[in-house]
Amino acid sequence: MIEARGLARTFKSRGRSVEAVRGVDLDVSAGELVGFLGPNGAGKTTTLRMLTTLLRPTAGKATVSGCDLLADPLGVRRRIGYVAQGGGTTPELKVIEEMVLQAQFYGLSKSDAVRRSGELTKMLDIADLDQRLCKTLSGGQRRRLDVALGLLHDPRLVFLDEPSTGLDPQSRANLWDHIRSLREDHDTTVFLTTHYLDEADALCDRILVIDNGRIVAEGSPSDLKSQVSGDRVEVGVPAEHVAAAAEVAGTLPGAHEVSTVDEMVRFRVPRGDTALPEMLRALDTADVPITSVQVHRPSLDDVFLTLTGRTLRDAEKETAEQADGGSDGGSSTEKETAGVS
Template identity: 65%
Template sequence: MISAVGLAKTFKTRRGEVEAVRGVDLEVKAGEIVGFLGPNGAGKTTTLRMLTTLLEPTAGTAIVAGADLRREPAEVRRRIGYVGQGGGTDGACTVAEELVTQAELYRIGAAEARERSQELLVQLELAGLEDRYIKTLSGGQKRRLDIALGLVHAPALVFLDEPTTGLDPQSRANLWSHVRRLRDDLETTVFLTTHYLEEADALCDRILIIDSGRIVAEGTPEELKSRISGDLVTIEVDDDPAAALTALEGLEGVRETSTSGRVLRVVVDSGGQILLGIMRAMDAASVPIASIQLARPTLDDVFLTLTGRSLRDDSPATANAAAPEPEAAS
């Protein structure tokens, strides 16, 4: 459904050329839900915009929904659905008006547009809201309407950009079930970006992680988590973590360590057996422990290990250091 080779994008800025995407290779099979993850400035948004014809690649090739991205951009647009992060509805229109108008923009006849709209209203639990003004809908209802607009022309491939941002947990879980139905009931291929790792874990058949403009890992959620074998011990100390790192040097069973502020992340062979040894080593080095936790690896751990950053690390310092000007919204 998507096959990209060497996809790249270079921007010209006041500071010179910036390589936002540096040769992305990716494959998405028909009927998959694929998650596309990356920290701020990683090239995620730029890649998504290229695949949806919103940006022209500087280099590389891609076939999207059977059409050549560079030679047939109009055909790509006809064959895909795109649901942007901010939505694109008109609050002054009714739900039915918006859906029918969207269908007609794809040159679908009026009768078929109304029929298709009714089908989507039922599938996305919007039936009965046809005459409601969009501005009166709840956040979850608006987001489901956004998805309906992206599906009104029955595309085989739909791009969902941060589909649950701003939704409460109940609305987010509800939308997850609808995304699964796109694949299970409609056989639609879904390519989504998200800042919620639990969302990627729950929804995605496969995950692609991009960092510094390149794909750094891909696989099922379980395959990615298995890359970090062993257990994770998270230790918060009261003082500078340097002394804690020194205390753990040479301790049997410790595979690797990393720090973030006063928090140490320690990958170990067997957490249950080594936990007491860690505490004794800290005590012997007179390092006060504020808290200590033992857990199995999660996707967040995988992401932090691969990129050195948390997916939701939106701090100004991190964003400014990592993101070139054109990628500020990534």
């Protein structure tokens, strides 16, 4: 469904060149649900905009849904669905009016547009909202409508850009079920960008991690987490016993990355569940009192830390503090060039 080689994009910003994407290679097979993970500024949104013909690559080539990205951008647009972060509805139109109108933009006849809109409102549980004005919908209802609009022309490949951002937990879980059904019940290939680690872990068959404009890892969530060496154990002790507790932790078989933060000793060990009893016995023998104990299995955030030296959450915070506004570096330039194909 997607094959990209050497995809790159350079922006001009304040008299200098900014390499937002630096030679991305990626493949997505038919029927896959693939997550694209990375912090703001990593090149995630720029890559998505290139693959959806909203931004012309500076270099590289790609085939998307059987069409050449550069030679046949119109063919790409006809074959894909795209659900942007901000959505795209007319506030004063009714839900059914919006859907029929956008279906006709795709070339469907009035009767086919009405039929297809009815199918999608049922599939995404918004059939009872079809007479509501778009502006009156809740966040979760609006996102389901956005997904429906991206499916009007029955594309085999759908791009979802941050589909659950800003939703409450119940609405997110509901939307996840609908995204799963696209692949499982309708054989739709889904390319999903997200900042939510739990979302990527729960939904995706495979994950691509991008950082500094390059793909730095790919694999299933379990494969990526297996790259992290061991479980993370955190043991809380009084401040005066931290040094002694850290020394004990260092003697455990396989223990590594021993560190201390305030009144907490942290380390990694191959099997946290089996190492913990030995740790507790050793601390008791050393007369070190314990205030808390936690064992964490590897997470996708641990994967990101292993790959880049920072957690995804730290990277998001760091980028937000440095940003002038927008995302993926050179955002103002990207807005100026959006739609070029």
